[in-house]
Amino acid sequence: MRERGRTRRLLGLGARTGGALIRTRLGGQADWRALGEALFEGLSELKGPAMKLAQIMSQWDDLLPPDLAEELARLQRQAEPMPWPRIRESLVAQYGDLDAVFREVEERPFASASMGQVHRAVTRDGEILVLKVQYPGLAEVLESDLAQVRRLMRLGRWFKVPQARLDALFEELAASLRGELDYRAEAEALARYRARYAHLENLVIPEPLPALCGERVLAMRYAPGTPLRELESGDDALRQGVAVTLADWLTEELFTHGELHADPHAGNFAVDAQGRLVIYDLGAVIPVPEPRLRAMMQLLEATLAGDPMAMDEALLRLGGRQGHGAPLALYRESAEAVSPLFAPGEQDFGDVRVHRRLRDLTPKVWAAMDRLQPPAETLLLSRTLNGHYWNLVRLGARLDMQARTRPLLEWARR
Known part of the structure; x- marks a missing residue:
């Protein structure tokens, strides 16, 4: 019953989005701000693949109408967290008795995204770390959500995009989202990137803790930082240093190692107290x-x-x-x-x-x-x-x- 209700909501949001696109295609006007607000409210609650797709779209600052892009960008930083009791279920499934492993786990997350949210924790030994917890039941609703995303992508035919291209794009998106469900793979990517870029002194990649990681929970040492978006009006020298580090790292990723961090929204990057660039999320890494x-x-x-x-x-x-x-x-x-x-x-x-x-x-x-x-x-x-x-x-x-x-x-x- 819950899945049918989720499908109805996704279909409703898709129909509203499709109507706006078709009106503009036919020369009419759309209320992009109202559409963006509706998408933010609905997807923030539903989370999952559809929210991820909206986050991806919000990164195309030069593609979307400004009012719509501004609302969708809120999904990167203001998405509503899932209630603690549901998250606690996932943690108990991973660790059993939480009190035996942690002295404290903060109930309110300091980051909420499309596929999971992040909570600070303190081990019994007093070490501060973060736990990236996948939303309960996400794996079960993924395929159903992807079916609705495929329906929405059919709107591309209004822009003369052949069905074969739309199908290929969908399969690429679907493979990426399915891959993001395996947090063990992300832990391996974190370890690989830490070793690979250890020579870049101004780059920080959090250290995974394999003994505490599972398929649905990713444990990392805490690497605090100021979100990239909050630097936009900050110290110029600091911003230029971070920009050089980002450009150097991307160049080495592509031309030396043939890989690319494929989730570049600003919420995945921060700057620590030493002015170093911190990269938080390696759930999506693509070969090039x-x-x-x-x-x-x-x-x-x-x-x-x-x-x-x-x-x-x-x-x-x-x-x-x-x-x-x-x-x-x-x-x-x-x-x-x-x-x-x-x-x-x-x-x-x-x-x-x-x-x-x-x-x-x-x-x-x-x-x-x-x-x-x-x-x-x-x-x-x-x-x-x-x-x-x-x-x-x-x-x-x-x-x-x-x-x-x-x-x-x-x-x-x-």
């Missing part, structure tokens, strides 16, 4: 095959050269642009919008003129989607890079992107 990375860099090189024909060839090599007639004018406009970020010298990611041009491109990209058709296997990668880009924007980063990308472009040519 070298051929795909080379092809994306070749697309970037063609973009920076302002060569629309080369851009089209690069997109075809990636497996996109399946329709007829290359949108050369759109390629030129895209190149003009992106190139300023890669001009010689330091570029200011806080320059609103760049964001405005990118935002203005969005409806034109959607209008040309039947010809562009980006390959489904690159959509998650593109979304993730976009999310990390906006984290640099929030930091007001000033980076010499030309100097950073020059050796990478040379690598892609080899």
Whole structure:
């Protein structure tokens, strides 16, 4: 009965979202603020895959209407926690007698997300740690929720996205969400990343405690920090240092290790008292095959050269642009919008003129989607890079992107 009620609510939210999209597609007006408020209230309570999808969408700051993006962004930091008695059930299932393991477990979480929430705890030995607890019953409702998400994604056909592309995108999303349910896998990713990036002195990755970890509970040493969003108006030198660390880490992730942290919303990042970047969540790490990375860099090189024909060839090599007639004018406009970020010298990611041009491109990209058709296997990668880009924007980063990308472009040519 509870599952049927959940399905009805998801269908209702999906119908409301679909109605707004269709109205705008037909030239009408939608109340994006009201829709965003309804989605926040409903998904904050329901949690699970649909909330995760909304969090993903909120990271596309240049894609959604501003009022809708602002409301969905609240899901990253203001989602209602699950009541303590339900969470306690999961902890007892993992540890048995909690008093035998912990001196204290804080009942109110200090972070709530789509798939679980985080509670501070103190062991009997006095060590402070955090427990990431998966919402009870989430594994049981996952497939049902995913079925409703698949229905919602069918709205992509209104934007001329072929069903095969929508199916491929859904399978990528579904695989990612199923993977996030296994907290043992996340514990392994934390250990791998801690060893791999130990040489980056300004990067902190919490230490997992395998003896206290299980499939539905992840135990880590407490690594306190100020959330990234709270730094937006903070000390400039601190923000620039964090931005450099973030950019260095992402570059090494991609080009040395062929992996990428795929959940870049700002709530997963913080800065500790020493000014080091803290990464909290490694539940979603995706592989980035070298051929795909080379092809994306070749697309970037063609973009920076302002060569629309080369851009089209690069997109075809990636497996996109399946329709007829290359949108050369759109390629030129895209190149003009992106190139300023890669001009010689330091570029200011806080320059609103760049964001405005990118935002203005969005409806034109959607209008040309039947010809562009980006390959489904690159959509998650593109979304993730976009999310990390906006984290640099929030930091007001000033980076010499030309100097950073020059050796990478040379690598892609080899």
